[in-house]
Amino acid sequence: xxxxxxxxxxxxxxxxxxxxxxxxxxxxxxxxxxxxxxxxxxxxxxxxxxxxxxxxxxxxxxxxxxxxxxxxxxxxxxxxxxxxxxxxxxxxxxxxxxxxxxxxxxxxxxxxxxxxxxxxxxxxxxxxxxxxxxxxxxxxxxxxxxxxxxxxxxxxxxxxxxxxxxxxxxxxxxxxxxxxxxxxxxxxxxxxxxxxxxxxxxxxxxxxxxxxxxxxxxxxxxxxx
Numbered sequence: 001x002x003x004x005x006x007x008x009x010x011x012x013x014x015x016x017x018x019x020x021x022x023x024x025x026x027x028x029x030x031x032x033x034x035x036x037x038x039x040x041x042x043x044x045x046x047x048x049x050x051x052x053x054x055x056x057x058x059x060x061x062x063x064x065x066x067x068x069x070x071x072x073x074x075x076x077x078x079x080x081x082x083x084x085x086x087x088x089x090x091x092x093x094x095x096x097x098x099x100x101x102x103x104x105x106x107x108x109x110x111x112x113x114x115x116x117x118x119x120x121x122x123x124x125x126x127x128x129x130x131x132x133x134x135x136x137x138x139x140x141x142x143x144x145x146x147x148x149x150x151x152x153x154x155x156x157x158x159x160x161x162x163x164x165x166x167x168x169x170x171x172x173x174x175x176x177x178x179x180x181x182x183x184x185x186x187x188x189x190x191x192x193x194x195x196x197x198x199x200x201x202x203x204x205x206x207x208x209x210x211x212x213x214x215x216x217x218x219x220x221x222x223x224x225x
Contacts, residue, residue: 004028007104010096020100027071027105029097039108040205042073044178044216047202048138049077052176055220056135063133066090067125067156068140069097072109078138079115088118091125093141098122126156132168137175144179144217145186157186162193166223175221182217195221 007020012031019030027039037045049066056062062082066074069092078088092098098120101109113120121128125141145157155161157177165175175195179186182199190197197219204214 008096008100010094012094018094018096020104022104027108029070037070039071039105041214042071044202044204044218045070045073045140046077047200048140048176048178048218049074050081051200051218051220052136052138052174053078053081055174055222056172059135060085062086062135064088064136064138065125065128065134066138066140068092069101069120070140071105072101072112074138074140075118076110076112079112079117082117084117086117088115089128090118090120091123091128092120093122093124095122126161126164129164129168133170134168135170135173137165137169137173138178139176140178144177144181145183157189159189159193162189162195162221165221166193166195169223171223172225173223175219175223177219177221179217179219187219190219190221193221195223197221 002024004021004023007022010018012018016031021028021030029036064078064082064086066078066088069075069090075088075090082088101113112118125139129137139156141156169175187197187199200218200220201215202218204216
């Protein structure tokens with residue numbers, strides 16, 4: 001069996017250490033004993049982008065904000081669906097994750113980072129949210145509303161953060177939130193913030209042939225027209 005090799009580590013602001021590991025052609029990013037992402041399991045991250053793109057299809061000059069670069073699955077899926085006049089801003093809190101995308105995982109990211117529609121910013125996603133004028137905001141931050149990495153991420157998923165997201169979206173805009181598990185309290189907060197909420201269950205590995213396998217949750221919260 002090919003062993004895992006530790007390639008690099010990075011501190012997460014206000015909590016924990018990320019570890020980038022490689023086994024053959026497979027990459028994983030760990031936080032303690034928890035695997036946050038794996039290059040073999042991209043299905044739900046791609047679905048996050050694809051379903052969000054479907055919900056804003058036909059908008060001229062669509063502006064999409066993605067919270068969290070990770071392994072770039074969401075970014076690449078968005079670029080594959082969005083037209084040439086779109087703009088995609090990716091906010092990544094940990095600068096080392098951007099370095100990993102340009103270094104050891106460059107082949108995995110392909111040309112997505114240099115696509116003319118893409119802008120990568122090393123910042124908390126709350127910063128570009130505040131800019132406003134977004135057609136879609138995609139949050140793949142931590143493990144969802146009940147995150148593992150930063151307690152500060154709670155402000156994205158709490159009442160105040162959801163209110164900020166709603167004000168930052170254009171009429172008919174969509175807030176799409178990825179999560180590793182369901183959360184009834186979060187759904188209630190989203191509804192109370194004035195969104196229409198849809199919950200979708202997606203498979204982590206689309207290529208799996210068995211009925212089993214991990215399932216993830218995506219919420220699509222739409223601002224009324």
